[in-house]
Amino acid sequence: MFEDAIFEDRVSTDEMEYWFSKKSRDDFNEEEYLEFLEEVEDEDPHTCARHEGEGRKELSAFQPRDVVVGQVVEVSTWHGLMVDIGAEYDVLVPIDGHRVDWKASAGRFDGVFDETFQVEIAQVKDPHRFRWPLVGKLVDGPELPGQLDPYSLKVPIFMYADDEIKDVSEEVGRGYIPAKFYVDFRDPDPTVYPELVDEAMERPTAEKAEEDFMNEVARDIKDQLGLF
Numbered sequence: 001m002f003e004d005a006i007f008e009d010r011v012s013t014d015e016m017e018y019w020f021s022k023k024s025r026d027d028f029n030e031e032e033y034l035e036f037l038e039e040v041e042d043e044d045p046h047t048c049a050r051h052e053g054e055g056r057k058e059l060s061a062f063q064p065r066d067v068v069v070g071q072v073v074e075v076s077t078w079h080g081l082m083v084d085i086g087a088e089y090d091v092l093v094p095i096d097g098h099r100v101d102w103k104a105s106a107g108r109f110d111g112v113f114d115e116t117f118q119v120e121i122a123q124v125k126d127p128h129r130f131r132w133p134l135v136g137k138l139v140d141g142p143e144l145p146g147q148l149d150p151y152s153l154k155v156p157i158f159m160y161a162d163d164e165i166k167d168v169s170e171e172v173g174r175g176y177i178p179a180k181f182y183v184d185f186r187d188p189d190p191t192v193y194p195e196l197v198d199e200a201m202e203r204p205t206a207e208k209a210e211e212d213f214m215n216e217v218a219r220d221i222k223d224q225l226g227l228f
Helices: 002-007 102-110 165-172 206-224
Strands: 067-075 080-084 091-094 116-124 134-138
Touching: 080 134, 091 116
Parallel strands: 091 134
Antiparallel strands: 067 080, 067 116, 080 091, 116 134
16 A cells, blocks of 8 residues: 555655646746656566565465465455465455445445465466466355355456467367457448459348347357366
8 A cells, every 4th residue: 555655664754745836837839848757567477466575375375275374454345355375375365346236235345354264275377377376255254235146256367468368268268259340341431442342242131139149148158167
């Protein structure tokens, strides 16, 4: 959090006075030179669950069904709780924020922050590819609104510039279903852009397009479930 960065001297209070400063009317015609910072490429952009510090356990020390003790260090309104278990990454206890009435449930989440619970590890993933490499659930914690099954949760993944979608799909074990859209490149007046007008084609009605799309989705779902 921003306050933590201030106290840990990761943000300079001297430089902060220039963040929101406004120029006077007399300064607008003066030349201003900007300093460009050197871009540092990070091979691992994963930072949201990383917990820096010496003596922390590596991910290889954990496996699904392990039960450990941890402290809730973050409560997010969208993805859930972050629990520090003494590892190099915190554990995500997933919650679907869209299913939570936050005004009515705020007190229930406040009651778990900074508290210690037993945590069952459900997933251990590659931090280079998965946003949350550790996913689990509270064993002895309260029943929280919007809780998701940590074992079936599809953790968001990172894609890199040189990645091939099909290769990543096989790597993470998820099906790849290309999206299909009906795009009409024809101009209402063919005389305006004649070079863009191709042979006439029958444009499907909205009802027919929706029907075809739903049928294709149904086939894909059945195929992934092994029903075909």
